[in-house]
Amino acid sequence: MSNGLRAAAVLVAAGLIVSSAGGGQARPEPAPVPGGIPLLVPDDSAGDWAVDRFAGNSTAGYAFSQGPAFEAGGIGRPAVAIAPDGTVYLATGGMSWVKEIIVRVSPDGALRLLAGGGSSLADGPASRARIAVDWRGGGLAWSPKDASLYFAHAMVPAVRRLYQKDGQWLVESVAGNPEKSGREDGPAKAALFNEPRSLVATSAGTIYVLDGNSLLRKIANGQVSTLAQFKGGREIVDGPLDKATFSITGMSGQIAAGENDEVLYVADHWHFAARRIDLKAMTVSTITVSENNDNPKAGKFGRPAHADGPALTHATYNSGLAYVCYDPVHKTLWVGGPDEHRMRWIRDGWVKTLTGYEPGNWAADAMGTPAGKPKFTWGNVAAVDPQGRAYITTPAGGVWRACNRKELEP
Amino acid sequence: MMRSLLAMMVLALGAQAGEGLRVGDESIIAADEPGKDIRATPHVAFGKGIYLAVWREGWNGEGGSARICAARLDGQGKVLDPKPIEVAPCKVGFQELPRVAFGGGVFLVAWQDFRNGKDCDVLGARISPEGTVLDAQPIAIAAGPRTQSVPDVASDGKDFLAAWQAVQGEENAYRVMAARIGADGRLGAAVEIKSPWTKAGACPRIAWDGVNYRLVFVSQSLLSIRLAADGGLLDKDPIVTLRGNLGAAIGFSHSLAAAPGKGMLALFPRSQPDYWGWGGPGAMICLLVGTDGTADPAIPRESYPQSKLANWLDFGKDKKEGSPWPYGQCAAAWDGTQFVAVWQRHHITKTVSLSNCDIIASRVDGWKPLDTDGVAVAATGLEERAPALASDGAGKLLCLYEKHAKDGKVTIVARVLETR
Numbered sequence: 001m002s003n004g005l006r007a008a009a010v011l012v013a014a015g016l017i018v019s020s021a022g023g024g025q026a027r028p029e030p031a032p033v034p035g036g037i038p039l040l041v042p043d044d045s046a047g048d049w050a051v052d053r054f055a056g057n058s059t060a061g062y063a064f065s066q067g068p069a070f071e072a073g074g075i076g077r078p079a080v081a082i083a084p085d086g087t088v089y090l091a092t093g094g095m096s097w098v099k100e101i102i103v104r105v106s107p108d109g110a111l112r113l114l115a116g117g118g119s120s121l122a123d124g125p126a127s128r129a130r131i132a133v134d135w136r137g138g139g140l141a142w143s144p145k146d147a148s149l150y151f152a153h154a155m156v157p158a159v160r161r162l163y164q165k166d167g168q169w170l171v172e173s174v175a176g177n178p179e180k181s182g183r184e185d186g187p188a189k190a191a192l193f194n195e196p197r198s199l200v201a202t203s204a205g206t207i208y209v210l211d212g213n214s215l216l217r218k219i220a221n222g223q224v225s226t227l228a229q230f231k232g233g234r235e236i237v238d239g240p241l242d243k244a245t246f247s248i249t250g251m252s253g254q255i256a257a258g259e260n261d262e263v264l265y266v267a268d269h270w271h272f273a274a275r276r277i278d279l280k281a282m283t284v285s286t287i288t289v290s291e292n293n294d295n296p297k298a299g300k301f302g303r304p305a306h307a308d309g310p311a312l313t314h315a316t317y318n319s320g321l322a323y324v325c326y327d328p329v330h331k332t333l334w335v336g337g338p339d340e341h342r343m344r345w346i347r348d349g350w351v352k353t354l355t356g357y358e359p360g361n362w363a364a365d366a367m368g369t370p371a372g373k374p375k376f377t378w379g380n381v382a383a384v385d386p387q388g389r390a391y392i393t394t395p396a397g398g399v400w401r402a403c404n405r406k407e408l409e410p
Numbered sequence: 411m412m413r414s415l416l417a418m419m420v421l422a423l424g425a426q427a428g429e430g431l432r433v434g435d436e437s438i439i440a441a442d443e444p445g446k447d448i449r450a451t452p453h454v455a456f457g458k459g460i461y462l463a464v465w466r467e468g469w470n471g472e473g474g475s476a477r478i479c480a481a482r483l484d485g486q487g488k489v490l491d492p493k494p495i496e497v498a499p500c501k502v503g504f505q506e507l508p509r510v511a512f513g514g515g516v517f518l519v520a521w522q523d524f525r526n527g528k529d530c531d532v533l534g535a536r537i538s539p540e541g542t543v544l545d546a547q548p549i550a551i552a553a554g555p556r557t558q559s560v561p562d563v564a565s566d567g568k569d570f571l572a573a574w575q576a577v578q579g580e581e582n583a584y585r586v587m588a589a590r591i592g593a594d595g596r597l598g599a600a601v602e603i604k605s606p607w608t609k610a611g612a613c614p615r616i617a618w619d620g621v622n623y624r625l626v627f628v629s630q631s632l633l634s635i636r637l638a639a640d641g642g643l644l645d646k647d648p649i650v651t652l653r654g655n656l657g658a659a660i661g662f663s664h665s666l667a668a669a670p671g672k673g674m675l676a677l678f679p680r681s682q683p684d685y686w687g688w689g690g691p692g693a694m695i696c697l698l699v700g701t702d703g704t705a706d707p708a709i710p711r712e713s714y715p716q717s718k719l720a721n722w723l724d725f726g727k728d729k730k731e732g733s734p735w736p737y738g739q740c741a742a743a744w745d746g747t748q749f750v751a752v753w754q755r756h757h758i759t760k761t762v763s764l765s766n767c768d769i770i771a772s773r774v775d776g777w778k779p780l781d782t783d784g785v786a787v788a789a790t791g792l793e794e795r796a797p798a799l800a801s802d803g804a805g806k807l808l809c810l811y812e813k814h815a816k817d818g819k820v821t822i823v824a825r826v827l828e829t830r
Contacts (some may be wrong), residue, residue, distance in 0.1 A: 039492070063507065066530070068557065073612070111471060112471065118820070120818025155759055167473060340640075
């Protein structure tokens, strides 16, 4: 479908255009659009995007297998991290919210197991390690500084890394004690974490960790410090980090890397908002907030969940804002609620849709599908690679990759 | 510590119970070599007075060279091959997910093999009751282009049927395939089992019910189809054994055991727990599948029940730390007069994850558990996982499982279960 046709279809769906009945009959009145802006606003580039299956196969069942990534079974909904060389790391296997193995998909598309399946929490061979990673994309991060994959999950109170030495993959607790929880700053090995579950690795090797529901911890130069204890509160308060309010409870929320090492983005789940933390100025600002907090009658415009539009006034999410993922190539922020069936980003202050226009299950063999065609349920953009390709995870579908084909053409 | 002590007491009580299921001593099958302490996914079959245990020995990840190993045990569970038998020595790739059956005087082992360095194939090899590998070169059960994986094998007493899942041609959906393998090692033509709706299918499990093979697989619902002893399809289409989008609740974890002339017992876990309360309750579910392929209509239908149903072996609802939650792998066997099932029972952690897995067993009358609280086969403070079960058909069974030490070493362990 061309851009124009797609835009027309969207407008029809939004009730702005009703086809002519012919014969001079009166046109029915268009349905009112809450807030006067279509509920679905395709990004200008949406027609250039396509979606391919990347890893995992929804027909393969739950037995893990290695080989071509899109034939691999047992991938489910993984956490994703990407190294600068294009290698994609996935934390997968296990239960829905505790991922117990780590695999990598090399640039040639081969998927191989790196770690997990064991029961050891001690430092040592990855083959014996008990891995636990939060699937929501916040529990896995590639650190270019030491070529390591950092990972965390609330059930293991330590920040650990997976790295390669002399050809062997090893797991090491970098900070905290995997068998003892608590809250202690100081030397990394002696420090204690409570429930680390979302982390960011900067280019300088600093690791930021969302510990529990409110602690922002920092690991740098072998020391752990507490950067902030988020204040709670029903109302959103921006400004100084120590005065800003967040609403992250019950293992919700996530932190993500920003446009440089001094910026973090936060999925402020129960404020239905994406927040930006400027670590240099130690300030917080709101990038988008759902105008209705999941209640169509509550907002100024009464727009239902999943609506696009101006990010601070008209856009809406569903059941909170579940994820944020900064795209350094397009310089945009991917955002979404936990039950969304579209991939959306914020561009020029508007939340716009890129792909996945309808809910439904991914087709088993959908490869190279135009962006408007894929159907998926509960997807999220988990990572973006150096070429600007977005990696989308869904509960049963594994990993899909959306890319702007025009941009990738030589 | 207290939990371990209680578990040991329960284990001791179970062993003394007498009237029900008795659990024998633990014997370690592969203590030292050659897999550098990493072992996984045991399976077992009985024939000619011995059990043949098979498992993955070594690491199956990058840089690993896991191999399928085997060892014989006598009817009392005594290990006859302290040095494991390497089923298919190979210098490249890795091997994993072995399954074994006995028929025509030999054991047939099938596994998925990554020796081509690109994708999995399904290979097999026969082993004599004397412990000799009869196929110097593995039988290429399914070794075409693209992925062929997750094998299972069963026997009609004379020959074998192997089943697996495969991606073929330009497709990206998995199909279920099956082929007869003679006791002499000759491979028959593969047949494709098509889901009438999606065409796709995965995770096949097969058993011989005394007249036909019954193959059960997952394609959104749990489907089943009959095959003849010669490997030919007896039904035009599979029928629905259990309707529903089973997803994670069944997948790879389901297991199947046949009772000659009576039907089959299908076992599978229900939901996993999660922090937010989406999942649950947890259960280990029994379905008696009749010779017509349908589940017994008397089996209770469920819709998020809050208490244990009559066909549930085990139950978990409480998300408090330490509470039991059955989930994951399970196995079943026919002991000559009744079914016996073994399964994983985990315990809830502070963050509503699963930990400290035990192995629990129960006798099953039709689809009703007889040991309503389950009998602890292995319930220490360590992780005991991935149970496998085979029976001599006369009241004795051998249960294998993985035992994970705190340092990450894994041994394959066996216990004899007695039902009479």
